Amino acid sequence: MIVGDSKPLEEILEMIEGKDKVLVLGCRGCVTVCNVGGEKEVGILATALRIARKKRGLPTSIEERTLERQCDPEYIEELAEAAEGYDAIVSIACGVGPQFVAERFPKVRVFPGINTTFIGGALEHGVWSERCQSCGNCLVHNFGGLCPIARCSKSLMNGPCGGSANKKCEISPEVDCVWHLIVEKMAEMGRLEELERVWPVKNWITSRDGGPRRRVREDLKQ
Amino acid sequence: MRLQYPSNIKVIQLPCSGRVDILHLLKAFEDGADGVYVAGCKEGDCHFLTGNFKARRKVNYVKQVLAALGIEPERIEMFNMSSAEGPRFAQVAREFTQTIQELGPSPVKTAQAA
Amino acid sequence: MKAGSNLEKVLAAGHFAVTGELGPPRGNNAEEVRHKAHYLKGIVDSVNITDNQTAVVRMASWAACKILIDEGLEPNYQMVCRDRNRIALMSDILGATALGIKNVLCLSGDHQRFGDHPEGKNVYDLDSVQLISIFKKMRDEGKFLNDKELDGAPGIFIGAAANPFADPFTWRAVRMGKKIAAGADFIQTQCIYNLPKFREFMKMAVDRGLHEKCAILAGITPLKSVGMAKYMAKFVPGMDVPEELVKRLQGVDKKAQGDEGIKIAIEMIQEIRETIPGVAGVHVMAIEWEHRAKEIVEGAGLLPRPVVD
Ligand code: SF4
Ligand code: SF4
Numbered sequence: 001m002i003v004g005d006s007k008p009l010e011e012i013l014e015m016i017e018g019k020d021k022v023l024v025l026g027c028r029g030c031v032t033v034c035n036v037g038g039e040k041e042v043g044i045l046a047t048a049l050r051i052a053r054k055k056r057g058l059p060t061s062i063e064e065r066t067l068e069r070q071c072d073p074e075y076i077e078e079l080a081e082a083a084e085g086y087d088a089i090v091s092i093a094c095g096v097g098p099q100f101v102a103e104r105f106p107k108v109r110v111f112p113g114i115n116t117t118f119i120g121g122a123l124e125h126g127v128w129s130e131r132c133q134s135c136g137n138c139l140v141h142n143f144g145g146l147c148p149i150a151r152c153s154k155s156l157m158n159g160p161c162g163g164s165a166n167k168k169c170e171i172s173p174e175v176d177c178v179w180h181l182i183v184e185k186m187a188e189m190g191r192l193e194e195l196e197r198v199w200p201v202k203n204w205i206t207s208r209d210g211g212p213r214r215r216v217r218e219d220l221k222q
Numbered sequence: 223m224r225l226q227y228p229s230n231i232k233v234i235q236l237p238c239s240g241r242v243d244i245l246h247l248l249k250a251f252e253d254g255a256d257g258v259y260v261a262g263c264k265e266g267d268c269h270f271l272t273g274n275f276k277a278r279r280k281v282n283y284v285k286q287v288l289a290a291l292g293i294e295p296e297r298i299e300m301f302n303m304s305s306a307e308g309p310r311f312a313q314v315a316r317e318f319t320q321t322i323q324e325l326g327p328s329p330v331k332t333a334q335a336a
Numbered sequence: 337m338k339a340g341s342n343l344e345k346v347l348a349a350g351h352f353a354v355t356g357e358l359g360p361p362r363g364n365n366a367e368e369v370r371h372k373a374h375y376l377k378g379i380v381d382s383v384n385i386t387d388n389q390t391a392v393v394r395m396a397s398w399a400a401c402k403i404l405i406d407e408g409l410e411p412n413y414q415m416v417c418r419d420r421n422r423i424a425l426m427s428d429i430l431g432a433t434a435l436g437i438k439n440v441l442c443l444s445g446d447h448q449r450f451g452d453h454p455e456g457k458n459v460y461d462l463d464s465v466q467l468i469s470i471f472k473k474m475r476d477e478g479k480f481l482n483d484k485e486l487d488g489a490p491g492i493f494i495g496a497a498a499n500p501f502a503d504p505f506t507w508r509a510v511r512m513g514k515k516i517a518a519g520a521d522f523i524q525t526q527c528i529y530n531l532p533k534f535r536e537f538m539k540m541a542v543d544r545g546l547h548e549k550c551a552i553l554a555g556i557t558p559l560k561s562v563g564m565a566k567y568m569a570k571f572v573p574g575m576d577v578p579e580e581l582v583k584r585l586q587g588v589d590k591k592a593q594g595d596e597g598i599k600i601a602i603e604m605i606q607e608i609r610e611t612i613p614g615v616a617g618v619h620v621m622a623i624e625w626e627h628r629a630k631e632i633v634e635g636a637g638l639l640p641r642p643v644v645d
Pocket of ligand 2: 154180
């Protein structure tokens, strides 16, 4: 899923300063699963914003709504009637949400209420880790099912570098050295020899480096 | 509960302090509460094992939210006590009321009244 | 001869090679480069010029290399993959060799989170192994990575680094082997303080026949003080400073710790040279202590340096 972090309340308060009618807009997709942008978080953020306004004696027209998804125009369309009645919409979906909402309702000021951080998974309740950088040409099967592109701090294809110590990456004792894990895993699988290959340079055209990406499925197009 | 505790406290009963919700805690402040505290079982005594730990973490989260909003984080607390400790319940109630009285009315309320 | 550099010639003639190291200044102070260089002249066969080492911004390595050439020393141009993509790396090696640089050392580079601009974006288009293979292709086939012909192929003696003390230990010789397979002509190791471990590493390398395909230079850095030893042991990832070395330094007066460090370095070189098979030379990294490099090389009986045509 796409994982995100709430933006500091102070930052959001600054965004909506002077905007009377505000909608906090959640999404039932990834951000609900990672507990940052679902219905519940919409309630918490909206309540906090209302408290802030009450404290200053300001009107508290801060409304709440959560869409099925914010990355599909059909759901954004559900706001068609209401959108222009707001002075600001704070989308707490991933970065796609505020863009889609802003694109559909150009007259409304739309703000991102969360910071979209990475593509990852939950290690346990409340802990997520980055797993993929959407490089556009997946290679993980060659590395024991571990991604060196997203999980090695230097995206090395022929690791581990000289900074790997005690299974941890040179950047921090909090970060696993994925290359240590790769070597261990491949050894366990009896596939260590495969790692002796010199991996040729990667073609980054399929990655963001090749420019913003777009995908077209002729069979699905209408 | 026959023991005396300040009448300005409104008690909301939950089956376990772990069931307390961040949203409920915030709502109380939105609706003008001057202070909120969660009374949970003693650490290690939770019937659901970790309910009271979870409650404490939620209280801490709300403290951060209050701080970000410029409201004293001391207006929310977590206390642990056993259900057999009537006197302690009353004592905590008095002490917390005292703390809140020292802090004065919630800025949310005073701004509304103004 | 691949590049005809002094380092290549010294190694080809079978001499025990000695390389040194010089960190460019954090500014454009060319005089500082010349000043440090003069301590190393005649002491080492060639001098590594670090490339924004520890991700701290310094004078460009190639520029400091050129200053060394003008001073009559031979530089080893260090290049890291952190700051440049394939376009810049290939372009820079063409420029560097056009200026007379003949040795290059290919590195991944320390992550910028260590450095003085941790907010920067890194590149890592290539890794060090891939960089080696591209330079080899440019030199041997006269072609860019994309197979297009070069107008003048760079003659370069290609170096790489190996850290015998990083983890996982048993993979270290294998990874060095990958660098050699990719085209490394020489290897310089991380600073050695734990000799038994280095011995074990070299045994794995020799068992794989790596020392026959490539010159392996053992890295030596004198410890200036107990503080430095402790810092290295604790804060530099992949550095192994045994407790007994720290104790030995602690055993002498504070003012004499530097001398003791030099003595340790000399003993280390002698022991490596005499008792560890497969080592072709030493890489003496007297960091910010260039003026004492001579004592080490001389003390180890490695002066005068051979002159090879
Ligand atoms: S190889 Fe590419 S697509 Fe596969 S997990 Fe890694 S970044 Fe994602
Ligand atoms: S320590 Fe491991 S994860 Fe970190 S940069 Fe080096 S190889 Fe990659």
